[in-house]
Amino acid sequence: MPRRTPGDARRRTLSQNFLHDQQVVADIVATLHPPPGALVLDLGAGAGALTRAVAAGGNRVLAVELDPRWVGVLRSRAPAWGDVTVVAGDALHVPFPAERFLVVSNAPYAIGTKLVRRLLTDAHGLTRAVVVLQREAALRLAGGGRFAASWAPWFELTVHRRVPARAFRPVPSVDGAMLTVVPRAQPLLSPAAYPRYDAFLTAAFSGRGNTLARRLNVRPSALAALGLPRDATPGAVPPEVYARVFTALE
Incomplete structure (x- = not known):
């Protein structure tokens, strides 16, 4: 050896x-x-x-x-x-x-x-x-x-x-x-939104249910209006899309 x-x-x-x-x-x-x-x-x-x-x-x-x-x-x-x-x-x-x-x-x-x-x-x-x-x-x-x-x-x-x-x-x-x-040259959210955005992500990734709509307690049609599948799961949503969903649901 x-x-x-x-x-x-x-x-x-x-x-x-x-x-x-x-x-x-x-x-x-x-x-x-x-x-x-x-x-x-x-x-x-x-x-x-x-x-x-x-x-x-x-x-x-x-x-x-x-x-x-x-x-x-x-x-x-x-x-x-x-x-x-x-x-x-x-x-x-x-x-x-x-x-x-x-x-x-x-x-x-x-x-x-x-x-x-x-x-x-x-x-x-x-x-x-x-x-x-x-x-x-x-x-x-x-x-x-x-x-x-x-x-x-x-x-x-x-x-x-x-x-x-x-x-x-x-x-x-x-x-x-x-x-x-x-x-990013143009941030998708203001830094001031981070506390609310972080709470939103906690619900999205730790809430009850298998789909993002269930975890966020919104109608599947609300996600469909944003171009997402009605039965989208949290892991299937592109990371940058979460800012758009957050803004729309707020």
Whole structure:
């Protein structure tokens, strides 16, 4: 049996799986599509595959990494990559910049959902993010569930290409996927409506009955008038449609 190194133990503890496939790296950067000179945060930079690729496009990069060993590696390599600043810190707690910025991340799968939630709640200067998550997690966050419906009035969450497990080293047990987070140029609801909208979603996803009409205690014809099937179930309604149903029923 091969001898396990301290690096192996560290990767297991921190759930580190580094991108190895350069075509996947290129696809992630192309999906982020940062304009030249833009500020990009690489949250969970690891060995720097994404940091290097983003910096090569003429962007300013803040590479945030928690593991002290990889912080040292990044700082030794960064001068050759361009305008890169390495920050020793936790992607879930590092302060966001005051200026507008983009985010790219191949953070450990274990913190993926928490990281996306933080971008949605705290990253007020965010213009676009591409996050690599477990594929099932990406589909859940962007699919027909409570999470996506909660944020759809203000953000577009979209699942892009599958990232095969073999694209990482060490190879994880499941495939990943690219999830984009993009603030809507024109929100579907005012932020002031959130408390009422949240109560509406609680009824839609936790109320009694199998159909959305039953859970909202409305006539099926009211949903039909909005272009929905009379027997629509909560999970079958696209996340962005909930804002329209909420507005109409209010």
